[in-house]
Amino acid sequence: MKTYVPKQGEITKQWYLVDAKDQVLGRLATRIARTLMGKNKPEYTPFLDLGDFVIVTNAELIRVTGAKMEQKIYFHYSGYPGGLKRTSLKTVLARHPDRVIREAVRKMLPKTTLGRDMLKKLKVYSGAEHPHAAQTPQPFG
Secondary structure, eight states: OOOOOOOGGGOOOOEEEEEOTTOBHHHHHHHHHHHHHTTTSTTOOTTSOOOOEEEEEOGGGOBOOTTHHHHOEEEEEOSSTTOEEEEEHHHHHHHOHHHHHHHHHHTTSOSSHHHHHHHTTEEEOSSSOOSOGGGOOEEOO
């Protein structure tokens, strides 16, 4: 019995719409990452990009559990001595709410060129509006 590998023309990509209002960050990020990788499809193949597009709205209304709002720290290093920058989740959520979800999902995807291509299919918006109405996104199940 041979292993089935879908051809390029057989791959169909859906668009899903997620409302992040009052959803827990980590649980939402895992569901989004699985959809971007295509693990929700029966023809999932690890070395192919079979995932769907995901649109996330209301990123500023995301919820976290425990004391993560003050204790979770994002790090950025410039490469120079003394160039390590620390920013709390509360600060990042106030300035750039879309980056919180994008970063959580990015760390759950493969750290390869395939993972970077998967991340390009994630569209995150801080408000309720998005410019992807023409793609007729389905509600995220």
